[in-house]
Structure formats: structure tokens, C-alpha cells
Amino acid sequence: MERGTKKCRILHVDMDAFFASVEILRHPELKGKPVVIGGSGDPTRRGVVSTASYEARKFGVHSAMPLRTALKLCPGCIFLPVDYNEYSRVSMEIKKILFEISPLMEDVGIDEAYLDISQRPEPPEEVARIIKERVLRETGLTCSVGIAPNKLLAKMASDLQKPDGLTFIGPNDVERLIWPLGVRKLPGIGPKTEAYLKELGINTIADIAAKGLEWLQDKLGNSYGLYLYDASRGIHDSPIITEWKPKSISREETFELDIADWQSVARSLAFLMRDVAASMREEGYEARTVTVKIRFEDFNTLTRARTLPAETGDLEVLRKAAFECLGRIELKKKVRLVGVRVTGLKPKKGPDGRKIKSPCAKDARR
Ligand code: TTP
Ligand code: MG
Numbered sequence: 102m103e104r105g106t107k108k109c110r111i112l113h114v115d116m117d118a119f120f121a122s123v124e125i126l127r128h129p130e131l132k133g134k135p136v137v138i139g140g141s142g143d144p145t146r147r148g149v150v151s152t153a154s155y156e157a158r159k160f161g162v163h164s165a166m167p168l169r170t171a172l173k174l175c176p177g178c179i180f181l182p183v184d185y186n187e188y189s190r191v192s193m194e195i196k197k198i199l200f201e202i203s204p205l206m207e208d209v210g211i212d213e214a215y216l217d218i219s220q221r222p223e224p225p226e227e228v229a230r231i232i233k234e235r236v237l238r239e240t241g242l243t244c245s246v247g248i249a250p251n252k253l254l255a256k257m258a259s260d261l262q263k264p265d266g267l268t269f270i271g272p273n274d275v276e277r278l279i280w281p282l283g284v285r286k287l288p289g290i291g292p293k294t295e296a297y298l299k300e301l302g303i304n305t306i307a308d309i310a311a312k313g314l315e316w317l318q319d320k321l322g323n324s325y326g327l328y329l330y331d332a333s334r335g336i337h338d339s340p341i342i343t344e345w346k347p348k349s350i351s352r353e354e355t356f357e358l359d360i361a362d363w364q365s366v367a368r369s370l371a372f373l374m375r376d377v378a379a380s381m382r383e384e385g386y387e388a389r390t391v392t393v394k395i396r397f398e399d400f401n402t403l404t405r406a407r408t409l410p411a412e413t414g415d416l417e418v419l420r421k422a423a424f425e426c427l428g429r430i431e432l433k434k435k436v437r438l439v440g441v442r443v444t445g446l447k448p449k450k451g452p453d454g455r456k457i458k459s460p461c462a463k464d465a466r467r
Pocket of ligand 1: 115
């Protein structure tokens with residue numbers, strides 16, 4: 102391994118079973134028990150698993166699974182509702198510690214971040230120990246750390262020995278540590294690409310690396326093919342982006358019972374739009390495009406978007422655009438879910454040209 106060499110300067114931190122661990126902190130009696138966080142916390146109702154403690158994962162429970170399936174797999178699991186405010190608060194504490202370790206920090210989600218640690222005087226392994234120790238002491242939570250020459254390998258490294266892991270991947274470790282993994286472990290490969298690759302006889306990252314660039318580009322397009330060609334060799338050069346800018350802000354609501362009347366759909370949309378506009382204000386953004394999503398009882402899903410002449414944070418303008426989108430969707434079946442998303446975000450600037458951000462701005466994930 103390339104421990105301690107100058108090449109390993111990117112560190113990725115990912116909290117272990119984040120939402121569940123935060124809940125266990127404030128309900129210590131749940132420690133060591135199978136805990137599932139999702140929706141309203143009632144597994145007989147609709148909703149999906151946000152995350153599960155490692156004890157619950159042994160029963161096959163995982164993120165994005167319907168709560169009802171989780172209940173079937175693990176009737177003894179303890180189900181709790183999502184308390185996003187509390188997780189955001191803890192997330193900010195963690196990011197503060199990481200930022201103190203290195204201001205070259207890229208905040209990529211509620212429970213993860215990249216740090217460029219090349220300016221630190223200590224060897225990388227020591228920096229990782231300091232981080233793990235401070236995060237545990239100051240928040241009571243464990244995290245997993247990956248250290249590598251680039252962001253791609255650092256992220257894969259942090260995932261290799263969860264929970265409470267510390268893993269190095271040097272350029273010479275790719276064949277041994279990365280190639281045997283299933284293709285889904287490569288960031289950027291989702292379930293659809295995984296299924297497609299499987300049809301092509303590609304199951305592991307080594308299988309990708311065995312293909313030529315032309316073959317990959319032919320099957321998967323020029324830029325994605327090139328990404329996979331490089332990534333399967335551990336080659337990746339995207340820089341640390343220190344100013345975090347969300348690509349979108351969205352909210353959605355799944356109804357307890359499918360609804361048939363336009364009024365209820367419209368009411369939900371108005372609420373969701375108001376929430377999105379409040380987040381935009383908190384985060385200090387204006388948006389150009391509003392997209393409305395409607396999922397019907399048969400899971401058929403339609404989206405309609407409206408791009409405005411200029412970025413705005415004005416709730417009335419945003420709401421009007423959202424309703425215009427809704428008007429373009431024929432509600433001939435019962436509705437299961439309503440969602441709204443704003444994209445084309447631009448920082449809102451004050452008269453002094455600086456970004457306006459509410460002091461209580463929250464960290465937003467998906
Ligand atoms: P992850 O880091 O993917 O998962 P985790 O921290 O729960 O577990 P691990 O130890 O494997 O890292 O996501 C961080 C949080 O984001 C997670 O606690 C809950 C939330 N989340 C969702 O709400 N839905 C999802 O589908 C996923 C993957 C995560
Ligand atoms: Mg995590």
C-alpha cells in the first residue's frame with residue numbers, strides 16, 4: 102500500500118448508518134438493536150427506508166426499500182420517523198470539524214465530505230485518526246475514512262471497511278482491492294447500468310477494465326464509456342470543489358391513500374412549493390426552472406417543466422410556474438405522489454455582490 106506517501110492526499114469521510122446512529126445517540130436504549138429510519142416511522146404505512154442500523158441490515162433491510170418490506174423481513178426491528186432537522190444539525194457539527202482539519206473541503210452530502218489534506222503536516226494516516234477521534238469525541242458518532250490519490254478511489258476506500266473503517270488505496274492497489282468488486286461499487290453505476298452490463302457479461306470492475314475504450318464507448322456512449330474506462334483503472338481527476346452549490350432543491354409527498362381530486366393535488370403542490378421556496382431563501386439561491394412530478398396509482402410517472410425568463414426566488418412566480426406545469430398533466434387516474442423541483446440555481450447576490458445566505462441555512466441532501 103502507498104501509505105503515507107504524498108500521492109495519498111484525498112480523504113473521504115462517510116458517517117456510519119448516519120440517520121440511525123443519530124437516533125441511537127438520543128435513544129441510548131436502542132444501542133445494539135435493529136433500528137430502521139424511514140417516513141413517518143410507521144411500517145404499516147407507505148414510505149421507504151432511509152437507512153437501517155447495521156444490526157437491522159443483517160435481516161436484509163436497506164435504504165430505499167419499502168417500510169412494509171422491512172417490517173416483513175424484520176418484525177422485531179424498531180422503526181423511527183425521519184427527523185431531518187436533527188440530522189442536519191449534527192451534519193453541520195461534523196462539517197465544522199472537517200473544515201477545521203482542512204479548509205479544502207468538498208461537502209457532498211448530509212453525511213459525507215472530501216478533504217484535500219496535502220497541506221497538513223502529519224502523514225495521511227495520522228490525519229484520519231485525528232478526524233475519527235474528534236468526530237467521535239465531539240458528536241458521539243463513528244465514521245469511515247478512505248484515503249487515496251483521487252476522489253473516486255477515496256470514496257471507494259471509505260466504503261471498503263464499514264463501519265468505523267480506515268482504508269488506503271494507492272495506485273498499485275487498484276487491481277487487488279477494486280477489480281474484484283461488483284460493478285455497482287463503482288461510483289456512477291446505478292441499477293440500470295448494472296443490469297445492462299450484466300447482459301453484456303460484465304459483472305465485476307475487472308470485467309470493465311478488461312474491455313477496450315472503443316468497446317465501452319460503443320456500448321455506453323463516448324463520455325460515459327471514457328469515464329468507465331478510466332475509473333475501472335482508478336484514474337480520475339475531478340478537483341475538490343470547495344464552494345458547495347446544490348444542483349436542485351426539491352420536495353415530494355406520497356399520499357397515505359391515492360387521491361382522485363385535483364384540489365388535493367393542488368393543495369399539496371402549493372405546500373411543497375412553499376417549502377422549496379423557503380429552502381431556496383435559506384440557502385441563498387434563485388432558480389430558473391420549475392419541474393412538477395406526478396406519480397399515478399399504477400406508478401406511471403409524468404413530469405412537466407417550465408423555464409422562466411430569469412432566475413427568481415419569488416414564491417408567487419414559482420407557484421404560478423408550478424401550477425402551469427400541473428395544468429399540463431391530465432389527472433385521469435388517482436395520484437400517489439406529487440413532487441416539485443427547482444433547478445438552474447444561481448446564488449442570490451446582495452447589493453455588495455456577496456451571496457445572501459440565511460444564517461440558519463441548512464445542509465440539503467437529495
Ligand atoms: P449513506 O451514507 O448512503 O448511508 P448510511 O450513512 O446510513 O450508512 P453507511 O454506513 O453505509 O454509510 O447515506 C447517508 C444518509 O442519507 C442515510 O443515513 C439516510 C440518507 N439516505 C436516504 O434517506 N435514502 C437513501 O436511499 C440513502 C442511500 C440514504
Ligand atoms: Mg454513510
